[in-house]
Amino acid sequence: MNVVDDMVRDVLSRDPGHPLRVAIDGVTAAGKSTCARWLVAAVAAHGRPAVHVTMDGFHHRRVHRYRQGRASALGYYRDAYDFDALREHVLIPLGPNGSGAIRRRIIDLATDEAVDDPLEPVSADAIVVVDGTFLHRPPLPDYWDYTVFVDTPMDVARARGIDRDAEALGGPEAAGRAFDQRYHEACRIYLDEVDPRARATRVLPVDWIAIE
Numbered sequence: 001m002n003v004v005d006d007m008v009r010d011v012l013s014r015d016p017g018h019p020l021r022v023a024i025d026g027v028t029a030a031g032k033s034t035c036a037r038w039l040v041a042a043v044a045a046h047g048r049p050a051v052h053v054t055m056d057g058f059h060h061r062r063v064h065r066y067r068q069g070r071a072s073a074l075g076y077y078r079d080a081y082d083f084d085a086l087r088e089h090v091l092i093p094l095g096p097n098g099s100g101a102i103r104r105r106i107i108d109l110a111t112d113e114a115v116d117d118p119l120e121p122v123s124a125d126a127i128v129v130v131d132g133t134f135l136h137r138p139p140l141p142d143y144w145d146y147t148v149f150v151d152t153p154m155d156v157a158r159a160r161g162i163d164r165d166a167e168a169l170g171g172p173e174a175a176g177r178a179f180d181q182r183y184h185e186a187c188r189i190y191l192d193e194v195d196p197r198a199r200a201t202r203v204l205p206v207d208w209i210a211i212e
Contacts, residue, residue, distance in 0.1 A: 026150035029161030036131035055132025057105025073185035149200035
């Protein structure tokens with residue numbers, strides 16, 4: 001059994017008595033969203049309800065996330081994501097004695113406008129997969145039932161990120177600067193401060209998708 005088959009088997013074996021809350025963590029452009037979508041599809045193929053939530057829907061407004069400057073690594077690490085809202089709208093409702101109803105986003109990232117989507121009920125046997133960066137930062141580990149760290153090296157993630165974000169960030173050169181100065185410098189702070197590889201339930205190698 002290969003590493004990804006074993007991960008699916010492991011996830012499916014978990015039954016905490018409420019929806020299973022799974023974090024897919026990694027540095028920026030590590031392939032977290034790809035992994036999350038793949039895991040949701042694999043779970044659903046086994047007949048288990050599966051829900052995908054992305055941290056793109058739990059950013060702070062621009063005025064907050066850029067308050068330390070658009071190039072600030074510490075600003076990205078501390079100010080980009082609203083983890084309190086993630087706990088309030090997803091993790092706590094899905095936990096023990098929770099309501100079982102979530103909101104998948106609080107913001108439209110493209111328009112920078114707050115949203116108030118209706119509550120979405122989640123069945124007790126569902127597996128809810130959340131992808132994002134910094135998902136092992138305290139106190140979030142207290143709320144996860146299973147965590148994955150996609151262990152993509154910085155240089156590989158940087159190349160992926162430039163390809164993905166060049167148009168949005170003003171071209172390949174500007175995108176490279178953004179990753180070097182803000183996104184991946186913030187990830188280095190995170191790796192040094194939190195050591196998510198050591199905290200994760202499972203660490204996936206960079207070539208995980210090739211060994212599916």
